[in-house]
Amino acid sequence: MGYITRLKGELAEKTPAGIVVDCGGVGYGVTVPLSTFDRLPATGEQVCLNIHHLIREDDEALFGFATARERRFFQALLGITGIGPKLALAVLSGLTPRELAAAIAEGDVRRLSSISGVGKKTAERIVMELKDKVDPVEALAGKGAEAEAAAPALRDAILSLVALGNKPDEARAMAQAAFEKNPKATVQELIRLALRK
Numbered sequence: 001m002g003y004i005t006r007l008k009g010e011l012a013e014k015t016p017a018g019i020v021v022d023c024g025g026v027g028y029g030v031t032v033p034l035s036t037f038d039r040l041p042a043t044g045e046q047v048c049l050n051i052h053h054l055i056r057e058d059d060e061a062l063f064g065f066a067t068a069r070e071r072r073f074f075q076a077l078l079g080i081t082g083i084g085p086k087l088a089l090a091v092l093s094g095l096t097p098r099e100l101a102a103a104i105a106e107g108d109v110r111r112l113s114s115i116s117g118v119g120k121k122t123a124e125r126i127v128m129e130l131k132d133k134v135d136p137v138e139a140l141a142g143k144g145a146e147a148e149a150a151a152p153a154l155r156d157a158i159l160s161l162v163a164l165g166n167k168p169d170e171a172r173a174m175a176q177a178a179f180e181k182n183p184k185a186t187v188q189e190l191i192r193l194a195l196r197k
Helices: 068-078 085-094 097-106 109-113 120-133 136-141 145-163 168-181 187-196
Strands: 006-015 018-023 026-030 046-056 059-065
Touching: 006 026, 018 046, 026 059, 046 068, 059 068, 059 085, 068 085, 068 097, 068 120, 085 097, 097 109, 097 120, 109 120, 145 168, 145 187, 168 187
Parallel strands: none
Antiparallel strands: 006 018, 006 046, 018 026, 046 059
């Protein structure tokens, strides 16, 4: 069975509750988070969305995202017990992907539970289930300009640690721990700190 992964066409209707994309005379109803809605063009203009096509026995639904990164977070959230499409959309409406990555990486349960519909237990589950799936470089990007400037050093340290024979997940954790000790460290200093542990 085929499924839709991308839609490109004319934005025929646009409301926060949902949009309609006209593709060759066929109107597709798509639900989008506020983060995507805010970036949509005016009605009548061309739009291109990354789609998550949810197929159930008694229902089909299309969820649209401005970026592939938003769609990846949506799909990851759906994989958590107790989180359905409505709550996953609420999370992406409450935080940008950068902010969400930073909140997960830092275990910021308070920030996550400030989103409408997300209680403390759900926020804790999000952190627990997605912590290993968030790239520390991506998480840094949600912390502001200074941290973002340090992201290339962290990325290079992770790659170097992998080249030295460490598994990607281990390399990521080692480099992240070293970075937290010394955020202004060079690549070489990060590698030395990571290997010392």
